[in-house]
Amino acid sequence: MFDINRKGFASVETHAQPIVSTEFECLPSVLLNQFYAKPIEVLPVSHDQLLAVLSNNAHYRERFGLTQLPVHFPALPRAFSQSLFPKLGVVSWKDVVGMQTIPDALLNTADYSPVLECWLNAISDRMALTLHAYRCSSNTPKLYLFPNQDFRERSEYRLSVSHGEIQGVNCYCSRRDYHEEYLEEIKTWWLSLEPFETSPNLTHIFVDIAWCKARRAYVIIDVNPNLYLLDQEVERRCV
Structure with a gap:
């Protein structure tokens, strides 16, 4: 969707609001009713947490002069008995470096927070560029935990x-x-x-x-x- 270069940043900065407006809770109810599932949990993300996430991408950190910071989330309010599909605002697990699918063994845990921290401490260029839209529009994303549904056999x-x-x-x-x-x-x-x-x-x-x-x-x-x-x-x- 994006290249992490000057042109890519220019496009994100121009269209920051349309990008963040495709976050799940911002969509019209007609579209929400057609989603494959509703999130099991929705958690707020602070400005400092967003900056920490962005600081873990080397290209983004260098471009904006950020200091690399560890990403920490408080313990989730409950344990989950199923595998989950996390989305941070408009970006998902699929955007992390080297990750195409979610390992169920990691997600079926009593304490999900370390899994999220592992994901968000290694964000991809694409993810950093997309999340930049939140900084441009003075917004912060929410963290959505959807039930994981395998569409790998579906077009x-x-x-x-x-x-x-x-x-x-x-x-x-x-x-x-x-x-x-x-x-x-x-x-x-x-x-x-x-x-x-x-x-x-x-x-x-x-x-x-x-x-x-x-x-x-x-x-x-x-x-x-x-x-x-x-x-x-x-x-x-x-x-």
């Missing part, structure tokens, strides 16, 4: 949505369950949703979905801003 589709209306859909992660006719089926699914009023910060978004066998329905797994279209709007205003 993942991306809907391009502008002003609440679908502009196109493609399969960005094809697996054995993929069939081309599903693309039209997905368009019909989106049109069946209740219309919702979009804020200026959610004018152009990508909505990622997958088929959920348990619910026998398409479910939303992520929402991101469409920075390409947002950049185009900025360019038109500057002409």
Whole structure:
């Protein structure tokens, strides 16, 4: 999504508010109702904790003259009996260096805090760049603990949505369950949703979905801003 260079930072700084507006609790209820799950726990993150997280990326630390600080979270209020999928604001475990999936053995623990600290003490360039949007917009993210659901056998589709209306859909992660006719089926699914009023910060978004066998329905797994279209709007205003 981003490159951690001057152009990447410029894009994030220009569109900081649309980026943070795709955080789970900021989304319209119509979209929240279609998410694959609700978070089991939502925890506040302080400004100091956010800075500590960002200081653990070498490129970000060098660019902004930060001192590297350890990331600490207080013990979580309860133990969890299932594996979890953590998201810090709009970024997830998948954005950490070298991590593509979550090891269940780590997540099925009575004390989850050390796992979070391990994750957040080794953040990737992409994660640091995305979290920079919170500093630019004077916001702090929340830490969401979702139940982990394995979509590795499911194709993942991306809907391009502008002003609440679908502009196109493609399969960005094809697996054995993929069939081309599903693309039209997905368009019909989106049109069946209740219309919702979009804020200026959610004018152009990508909505990622997958088929959920348990619910026998398409479910939303992520929402991101469409920075390409947002950049185009900025360019038109500057002409």
